[in-house]
Amino acid sequence: MSGLVGWIDFRHDLSMQESVIHAMTDAMQTRGPDAKGTWISQNAALGHQALIASEVPAEQPLQERIGAETVAVAVAGEIYNLPELAREIEGAGGVLKTGACPEVLLQAYLLWGDRCVDRVNGAFGFAIWDGRTRKLLLGRDRLGVKPLYYYEYPGGILFASVPKGIMANPRFEARLDLHMLPVALQPRLALPGETPLTGLREVQPGHVLTYTESGLTRRRYWQLTSEPHRDSFDDTARHVRDLLDDIVGRQLISAGPLSSMLSGGVDSTSIAALAVRRLRQDGADRTLDTYCVQFESDLAHFVATELRPDIDAPYAAAAAEYMGSRHHTLTATVQDLLDVIPATRKARDLPGWGQFDASMYLLFRQIRNNSTVALTGEAADEVFGGYPYFFKKDVFEHGHFPWLGDGPRLSRHLSPELTALIKPEEDELARYSQLMSDVPRLPGEDAENARMREIFYLGLSGPLAVILDRKERMSASLGLDVRVPFCDHRLIEYVWNVPWAMKSRGGVKGLLKAAMADVLPPSTASRKKSAYPHVQNPSYDRTLVREASWIVNDEASPLAGIFDTARMNGLIQQISANAIRSELPGGSNQAALLIQLVELHNWVDEYGVSLG
Structure with a gap:
């Protein structure tokens, strides 16, 4: 870094x-x-x-x-x-x-x-x-x-x-x-x-x-190319494993101790396990340190959702014991998150993601006490198809971004003047159409695989950029180099052309599980997909609602006049009453819809950004 x-x-x-x-x-x-x-x-x-x-x-x-x-x-x-x-x-x-x-x-x-x-x-x-x-x-x-x-x-x-x-x-x-x-x-x-x-x-x-x-x-100088996939499932899994072995080996180069993020899921466990094996094979007198984050309020407030069905910490500890890494669990409070959010804004220079940035910043700060280089399993969901929407035909058969859900959009609560100028709904459709026109097509491909190719392409665009940006900005601001083996272009190129039935054989990320079967503990192999954790705490949610309400109604706010005040107040009241029943982007809770509003305001204010 x-x-x-x-x-x-x-x-x-x-x-x-x-x-x-x-x-x-x-x-x-x-x-x-x-x-x-x-x-x-x-x-x-x-x-x-x-x-x-x-x-x-x-x-x-x-x-x-x-x-x-x-x-x-x-x-x-x-x-x-x-x-x-x-x-x-x-x-x-x-x-x-x-x-x-x-x-x-x-x-x-x-x-x-x-x-x-x-x-x-x-x-x-x-x-x-x-x-x-x-x-x-x-x-x-x-x-x-x-x-x-x-x-x-x-x-x-x-x-x-x-x-x-x-x-x-x-x-x-x-x-x-x-x-x-x-x-x-x-x-x-x-x-x-x-x-x-x-x-x-x-x-x-x-x-x-x-x-x-x-x-x-x-x-x-580089773009994905679509071509027929000729390998059998077993050969495909073997090639994925060979690629990951090589990739992790290359990315282990470091002048000091090595660390890895570890949630106990398939992605991070695969990378950490390969790193432990490589260090042992090389005879290196080094131990891999693994790190996981949990929240103090999990015991009282965690509620299982489709995207986050359980808490990472027990699975991470079991995986670390199985592979033989030296494991650390960071327990964060809501106050810990609030204290570092200003630092996360400085790390980005652009509007941030509130608690999602903050928990990662805290985790990376702990890793930096021991290492300058760490590995992560991020991006595997975009490459191998790990999110629930990959399995919901009724979601991606519609002509819109499958990961956005059908819930409220902040951009649709702008003032009438800005709405007429920007046309948010048309803008969203134009972005979708632009990406659809960029998809590398495979002539003669059947309809199902052609559509799944489009869905993967959408995920490798904006959503992947969001994940990589968060990881990179939070780590780099602390002088930590976090490397992403699943983003090696050779792996991306190969898996891009693997048919969906083969990627999902045996369930979510079945291909990756098959490739890594000998290094995954049973608790990981059988675990449901669980996304990067976010705090579920009424105190944090109330803080978001309070800040959003002040921003929308304060005439001195730098965002004054940008939103339709009455409509935004209505949305905030719905969120406060937990009354939204739509599917939300990223599988987060209702209060998280307000993060971008709050962070936009604070970014404009702290950086002296002018509007227009």
């Missing part, structure tokens, strides 16, 4: 802007607390904050002088195929001194230009400035595990791992794009690259951007 920033300006001398470059770089300090570096020239500047998590640390930004010009690179994240890539570079005539990540990437660029990214397996965002051609290259990993934002203005571009690096530059003004209110109020609706701030974009996953004096161009 680390953070990068940069500034290209073809009309002004950046060598006179050293203080601004340092301010931008310092904004990344929590992401990379171990080392800081900057490089400044007349038209280009790079900054980097490093977390020393790999076995081969390197100073960044890295520069190479070629003739009278400089090629400079900054990388945030990790490359998992460094040894193979290094051999390929040396075989092509390149020279490596350390074999560290930035050096390998720079030499790969010198050999293959922007096509170098096609050869990289990892989770990364990078920036390369080529002084010979006066060209900037920005690249992001295939699934968007690591973030990279940019802001283009006449004659220049700002970029950073997270928005605060760009916000530290006076050229950027934080303004909420009113047309993006539906996304600010339901982040799962975001299309790749979108943010609620005017002019602020993310480099899309699987893309490289090139910026020159002529402007910005984009190239998609």
Whole structure:
């Protein structure tokens, strides 16, 4: 984990802007607390904050002088195929001194230009400035595990791992794009690259951007390809297992102790068990530490739901004992969550997720006391089909996002003026239609598998981005690198083409269970799907209702005039009376519908975001 920033300006001398470059770089300090570096020239500047998590640390930004010009690179994240890539570079005539990540990437660029990214397996965002051609290259990993934002203005571009690096530059003004209110109020609706701030974009996953004096161009270097699946079920399960063995082995590279999130479910247990086995096979004198979160109020207030049928902690403890990890359980109170929510907003720089961010932040803070690198089983549900909606034909046969449910939408409670301007229902339909048009089709595929392919594609878009963003922002803000084996593109590419009947053979995530059968304890193998936990506590719910009511009715609120006050008060009263009977997004409780409203308000207020 680390953070990068940069500034290209073809009309002004950046060598006179050293203080601004340092301010931008310092904004990344929590992401990379171990080392800081900057490089400044007349038209280009790079900054980097490093977390020393790999076995081969390197100073960044890295520069190479070629003739009278400089090629400079900054990388945030990790490359998992460094040894193979290094051999390929040396075989092509390149020279490596350390074999560290930035050096390998720079030499790969010198050999293959922007096509170098096609050869990289990892989770990364990078920036390369080529002084010979006066060209900037920005690249992001295939699934968007690591973030990279940019802001283009006449004659220049700002970029950073997270928005605060760009916000530290006076050229950027934080303004909420009113047309993006539906996304600010339901982040799962975001299309790749979108943010609620005017002019602020993310480099899309699987893309490289090139910026020159002529402007910005984009190239998609990776996308899913649909083709017939020929392997038998047993061969498919075996190949999934082989891939996961290799992926986990690559992602275990660390300069210190290793940890893993462990809920006791199939996903996290699979990853942790493979990590324990690999450490033993390698003869490493290291123990895997595993971590789980529970809530103090679970005993009094937990109610089983379809998506969260039970509490993680007992299953996690049983799985840890079975595999032989050193296990830790964090017990969080409502006050613990409320105390760290301001820190979670600073971790994102964008509207957050309240308690969902807070519990993960607390868990990562405990992990960081022991480790700088951890593994997670997140994303398996999107890849293998773990959510209840995958098994509800009546839900996904309708032409809308299956994970949104049929409950109230905050965006449909905007003021009449904004509703007429934004048209939230039309906007939602347009987003759905856009993603449907992007689905890689398989000619001749039967109707059921074709529709399931669409459902998987929808899940690999907005919902996956929400999960990865939360994981990445909360961990990085604490100087922790959390790696996501299920987001290795080789696994995604393979499982994408496995027919639904094979993925679900034997029940929910049957294929994954078959692949991991020999390492899963009976309690995990037979456990129902249970999503990341959220606190069920009337005290927290009352806090949300109280804050939402104040925001909607206070004329001094920065959101005054955005909502239809009467309709919003009606919705808040329904929530307070627990009177909503619709299916809610994410399987959460009714009060959680108000989180985005509360967090939008606090973000606008704390960051001084203007509206319009």
